[in-house]
Structure formats: C-alpha cells, structure tokens
Amino acid sequence: MANSTPSSGPKPKWRQQLDALLEPPEADSRRTSWPTLMLFLAPALLVYAALTAYPVVRTFYNSFFIISDASSTEFVGLAHFVDVFKDATFLAAVRNTAIWSMVAPFFDVATGLLLALCLYAGVPLSRFLRVAWFVPVLLSYVVVGIMWVWIYNYDWGVVNVVLRNLGLGHWVHAWIADPKFALPALMVTHAWKWAGFNMVVCLAAIHSLPSEVLEAAELDNCGWWDKLVHVIIPMLWPTLLNLYILAFIGKMKVFDLVWVMTEGGPIWSTETVSTYVYKRAFNWNTFDLGYPSAIAVVWFFVVIGFVVFFNLLFRRRERLEY
Amino acid sequence: MKALGLFSSTAITQRVVPAVAGLFVGAFLVGPVLAQAPQQSVTMWSHWPDEQSKRGFIEERVKVFEAATPQCKVNLQFIQKADLYASVKTSVRTGQAPDIFWLEPDEIAFAKSGFLEPLDSYINLNNLEDWARQSWGHNGKVYGLPVEAYTVELYYNKDLMKKLGVTLPATMQLAQAQFTDMVKKSAAAGITPVASGVGDRPYPGAYLLQEVLLRKLGLDDYRALLTGKLSFNDPRVIEGMNWVRELVDAGAYPKSFSSLKLGESHYYFHTNPGALMFPIASWYTGRAFVPAEKGGQPQGFQLGLMKYPALNDSKCPECKTLAVGGSYVMYAKSKNKECAGKLLNSMATVENGNKWMETVLLQTGVRTDPSRIQSIHAQYFKDLQERSVGAKFFIGTPLHYMNGKCGDTFSQVLNRAFPAGLISVKDAATQMDAACKATS
Numbered sequence: 001m002a003n004s005t006p007s008s009g010p011k012p013k014w015r016q017q018l019d020a021l022l023e024p025p026e027a028d029s030r031r032t033s034w035p036t037l038m039l040f041l042a043p044a045l046l047v048y049a050a051l052t053a054y055p056v057v058r059t060f061y062n063s064f065f066i067i068s069d070a071s072s073t074e075f076v077g078l079a080h081f082v083d084v085f086k087d088a089t090f091l092a093a094v095r096n097t098a099i100w101s102m103v104a105p106f107f108d109v110a111t112g113l114l115l116a117l118c119l120y121a122g123v124p125l126s127r128f129l130r131v132a133w134f135v136p137v138l139l140s141y142v143v144v145g146i147m148w149v150w151i152y153n154y155d156w157g158v159v160n161v162v163l164r165n166l167g168l169g170h171w172v173h174a175w176i177a178d179p180k181f182a183l184p185a186l187m188v189t190h191a192w193k194w195a196g197f198n199m200v201v202c203l204a205a206i207h208s209l210p211s212e213v214l215e216a217a218e219l220d221n222c223g224w225w226d227k228l229v230h231v232i233i234p235m236l237w238p239t240l241l242n243l244y245i246l247a248f249i250g251k252m253k254v255f256d257l258v259w260v261m262t263e264g265g266p267i268w269s270t271e272t273v274s275t276y277v278y279k280r281a282f283n284w285n286t287f288d289l290g291y292p293s294a295i296a297v298v299w300f301f302v303v304i305g306f307v308v309f310f311n312l313l314f315r316r317r318e319r320l321e322y
Numbered sequence: 323m324k325a326l327g328l329f330s331s332t333a334i335t336q337r338v339v340p341a342v343a344g345l346f347v348g349a350f351l352v353g354p355v356l357a358q359a360p361q362q363s364v365t366m367w368s369h370w371p372d373e374q375s376k377r378g379f380i381e382e383r384v385k386v387f388e389a390a391t392p393q394c395k396v397n398l399q400f401i402q403k404a405d406l407y408a409s410v411k412t413s414v415r416t417g418q419a420p421d422i423f424w425l426e427p428d429e430i431a432f433a434k435s436g437f438l439e440p441l442d443s444y445i446n447l448n449n450l451e452d453w454a455r456q457s458w459g460h461n462g463k464v465y466g467l468p469v470e471a472y473t474v475e476l477y478y479n480k481d482l483m484k485k486l487g488v489t490l491p492a493t494m495q496l497a498q499a500q501f502t503d504m505v506k507k508s509a510a511a512g513i514t515p516v517a518s519g520v521g522d523r524p525y526p527g528a529y530l531l532q533e534v535l536l537r538k539l540g541l542d543d544y545r546a547l548l549t550g551k552l553s554f555n556d557p558r559v560i561e562g563m564n565w566v567r568e569l570v571d572a573g574a575y576p577k578s579f580s581s582l583k584l585g586e587s588h589y590y591f592h593t594n595p596g597a598l599m600f601p602i603a604s605w606y607t608g609r610a611f612v613p614a615e616k617g618g619q620p621q622g623f624q625l626g627l628m629k630y631p632a633l634n635d636s637k638c639p640e641c642k643t644l645a646v647g648g649s650y651v652m653y654a655k656s657k658n659k660e661c662a663g664k665l666l667n668s669m670a671t672v673e674n675g676n677k678w679m680e681t682v683l684l685q686t687g688v689r690t691d692p693s694r695i696q697s698i699h700a701q702y703f704k705d706l707q708e709r710s711v712g713a714k715f716f717i718g719t720p721l722h723y724m725n726g727k728c729g730d731t732f733s734q735v736l737n738r739a740f741p742a743g744l745i746s747v748k749d750a751a752t753q754m755d756a757a758c759k760a761t762s
Binding site for chain 2: 068089149152153154155174176177178179264265266267268279282283284285286287289
C-alpha cells in the first residue's frame, strides 16, 4: 500500500484519513481521487461560482442595505422587504406576471398541440409549414417585439388594417396602448413566438406514441375527435405538463418582450416583476441596488415555491423533465 | 566559433560601432517624442447618433482638439440615449465607465452618488451661463458641461393653419377658447391637431399640460407643484388638467400616440400624415433640419413657432420653460482626467457656443455672442428668439425635479395615460399626489 512503508512508523489517524481520501479506490475503476476530480471540476465550478453563485449571494446580501453611493452602504435590515409588500407597482407587477404565467401557457401548449396535429395529419405543404412555424422560435425577442409593435400599430398595423377592410372598424384599437388589451396583446405575441417550439415537442411525442394503441382505437371505429380526446391527449399528458411548466417558469421571468413593446405601460398594465426590478435598479434616476435586490429575492422564493409545488403536485403522477 | 566571432575586433568595428552610432542617432531623433508625456486615450460616449448637426458639431470639436493636443487621443462613440444610460448606470459602479459621457441634469444623482468629477478646476466656468451652471450644481461644484439647452416650444404648420382659416394674433399666443376652437376645427377637418408620441420617451406627452400649468400657476407655485409642495388637486391645477382633457376628448392627439416614438413623431408632424402643431423642445431642429431623405422636414416646409396658450386668469402668461439638455460629464474614476478636462475645456468657449447655435440652431448653456452668429436658417433663429422676448423662464423640466416613484408616475400617468385619455383628471391628480408627496 502506498501509505505504509517499512521504514515509517504508524501514521496519525488524520493522516491515514487524508491518504485514504486522496487515494483512488481500487475496487471501483469508475471513481478517481479527489485531486483528479477537482482538477476537472474546478474550471466549471469557478465559472459557476463567479457568474451564478456569487451574484445570487450578493443579491441576497444587498437586499439588507441601501446602496446608492459609490463608497458607502447603509444597513436597513428587513425594511426593504416590508416596503416591497406595500409597493403598489410591485403588486401590480406580481398580478400581471401571475396572470401571464398561469393563463398564457394554456394557449402556448394548445397552439403547439394544434399545429403538431396538423402536421401529423399530413396537411398540404407540411414540410414547409413545419419550418415556417418554427422560424419565430429562432428570432430574438427584440426582433419579435418590434415586428409586433408594427403589427399592432393603430394607423397602419396589419391587425387594424384587416379589421377595417373586413368592415369591423369598430373593433379597431390601439392594442398595446390600451390597458385593457395591452397584456393580452403581449401574451398573443409571446404565444406566437413559442408556438413552434411547443409544436416540435408535441410532434415528437405524437410520433413516439405506441401505434398499436392508435390502431386498436381505429379498429374500434373510434372517430378522430374521440381518438384525440380519449387516446392521444391522455398519452401526451406528461409531455403537455412538462411544456406547461416550462412555459410557466419562463413567463415568471419575462422581460425582453415587455421591455421592447411597452416598457411596462400603459399605467403599469404590462409591468412584470422583471421589468420592475430593472427599472428600479437601472432606469429610475436613483442608484439604490438594495430595494431591487429585495424584490429579486422575494421573487426568487416565489419561483422556487412554485417549482416545489409543481413537483409535489405531479411527483406521484408524472415524471417531470425540465 | 560564430558566437565568439561577434566579439572579434573586426566584428566590433563592422557591427557594434554602427549599431551604437545608430542608437545615438535614433535617440536623437526619437528623444523629443519619448520625452513627451505618454499619449492618453480618452473614451467619450455621446447621445445624438441620429442627429446629424449635433453629431457633426461634436465630431468637429474632437477633431480640432486632437489636432491641437497630440498627446490626447479621443475614442468617440455615439449611442442612443436609452442604451447609453443603461450602460453608464452599470459601468460607473464597476469602474468601467468612459472618461467622458453624455448626461442630462435630471441625472444629477450621478454626482450625488460620487460618480462624477467636479469640473470647476478643469473648465473655465465664466464661459457658462449662470442658469446652466446651476442646473449642474451640487454642493457648490459644477458637474456638467451644458452643451445643449432648450426652450419648450409649440411648432406649427403654417400651410395647415392657413387651410383651417386660423390667423394667429400678433402676440402669437392664443387665448384658451381660441385654442380649443382651433383644435376642434382641425380634428373636424381630419387633420391631427397635435403630433406627439411617447413610445420611447418619458416626457413629450406632458409638454402641453406642463406649459399650461406653468403659465397658470406662475414660477413659484409651479416649482412647488413639481417638488411635491403643492397638490395636483389644487383647483388651478385641476382646471388646467380639465382643459387638456377637453382637448384630448376632442381628438387632439394621434391614435398611435402611445407607440409613436420621438423620431417618428417629428416625421408625423412635418411629413406623413402631417399635423397642425407639434409641442416639443427647441431641439426639434436636430432631427428636422436635415435633408428630407434622411428624415428631415420636406424642403419648403412652412414651419411656424407660436406661444403656448394661456388659460383664463393665468398668473404668468409670459412664462416659459428653459432647460439644460445634453451635457458632458467626467467620470470620477477616470484615469485620463487631464486629457478629458482639456477636451471639455476646449469645448467650453464662446466661439464654440456660437458655432453650436449656428450649426445646430439650438440654445446652449455655453456663453454666446449672438451678434456674431450667421446661419442659413437665420429666419428660424430670429423667430425662436422673438418667441422668448419678454419671457420669464422657469429653469428645468418636470423630470429635473421629480425622481424615483414620482418621476415614474409622471411618465406613466401625465406623459402617457392622461393625454391618451386612459385616465380621468381626478385619478391622474390623485396618483401624482400619492407618488410625489411621498418623495418630496
């Protein structure tokens, strides 16, 4: 053994433990010693620590201070957290984000499933449509946002032009300028962007369904609607749930699209928690990073809470993959 | 051996002596250059990427400075205001901000937080207007070079005005009822009465209301309103808001008001579809006085300048907003303060003040000598000056006084929602009071 030579006396216990730790276990060739492990892990760990762990820890730390000066900070304890829950704009942002996160994923998943079923049914030009429907996924939020601001333009946007040409001029609206329509308008845009992603996932899931079950349904003279509702959707349920949860988590953090299209307006009707944090940190003419950090911490726990909730809810029913 | 050969007498004669001689000659030639201070590279970020006259003015000043000061090199970049602000607000905290950057005085928090270098020892403060110095003052020091200054003006299209059959009085200021009639007549004729857009700015939608309130309240009470010491539910303020709401309901603003961007609102006014009036600061010229193919107003466009209307029983009908706009500041942690200071000082001269006014057709916080100004737009400049004759100036815009929650509420409510007719007078006043009294 490497840790016992004839010339040396008995080693102290701590040294034996250290040697045992550093020595590669011979019984399992897949395991290696700690130094070797660390050598390979260190670069990734360093990057993770610097770019993820440290900012998170620092945000938690900042949330207990007022940091508005170049050289000094003031400890305020839990004062920011108390203020957060009295902040009307934050509460409006929570309401908007909650509506978006809860409601919009239904549309996202339903649209994706519908498109996937179209392709599965072999509609004409399905190869072209598959690419065309997926293209928005590849576009950045900035491009999508600018495009849809034009589409929603009151004077010459496609939506209003079509409505006017159909004789539905009384339905014409300033879609993203009216607090009643602004949030739904953003949700439609977001669903349009992600429909292609949901479609691809649903299509892959449909193709992997056991053919004998579908054939059995057909042998039993099951119509297309019944086959969809009673056979396909139940078998796709785990996939649809995963898509819903992915969409839910994504929307809890939505920022880019809102910022490009409405900046949270009009009168905070599309403000989300992320846009509000950004405004408080970088857009208001103040320099305090403490309060926005407190909002970020609160929201971090809300998101974690929902993830745990969904895990508990579906743990025994489905295996979630996200 | 070859290595030894280097030190043989022949080698010394043939190689080392010329080399040493060369070194001496080289040192003689290069010495003066090496003796100079090492070249400093100053990084400068400016707004106005799409305003050719301002951009050209700054580029020219930098070029002249570099020629006169060889030890200083300037890395000048033009960045849109929103992107510039987002970058500098992050980079000042990390020590990565440029040596000189563009700011407006509503961002005085940069100075209060210790991120800016006082300019008192770098530039000749006597070359700055007193009111402009005050705009950048904090703790008795001056923190910005106020290159741009402006008055809040009401531009109009003379042709459309004629088409509507409206004749302005010699004072160029309509009374409340006359202005209301004009707006209604314009809307009825299918001409948008007031071009304005708030898609990318937190203030243009409130220009009409703020100027009306300034005239109604007078300098002191208007200041009290902006600093949270006078309620937005004051009867005089409510009267002003009710009147603006009447105009809004009469169709004063474009339907696309909320999504129209500042640059687009210029185009909306002078080109397509065209509007009767355009309430905007006098930096209108920056975007409008460029060739039409670059987005400027069409050749032969009949631009007029009128005064904002005054409500009945206004305390100060002659009042007007004057403010410092784009300015240049120095980063407190700059490693090139010497060159940065020299550059700013080279810009702060009466000669450059005159050049700014001649080329940009806009006021400046740098002192000027109007008698020496010549420009192809002399008539416009004459009109601009005439509209300010006898005016009492209020220094600063609402956002120069409001910050945090109050500023955000101003942007969302008075700038966006109120002129769009999305919120009642009572709700708007209540929201402003709730946000601004708390922060006053």
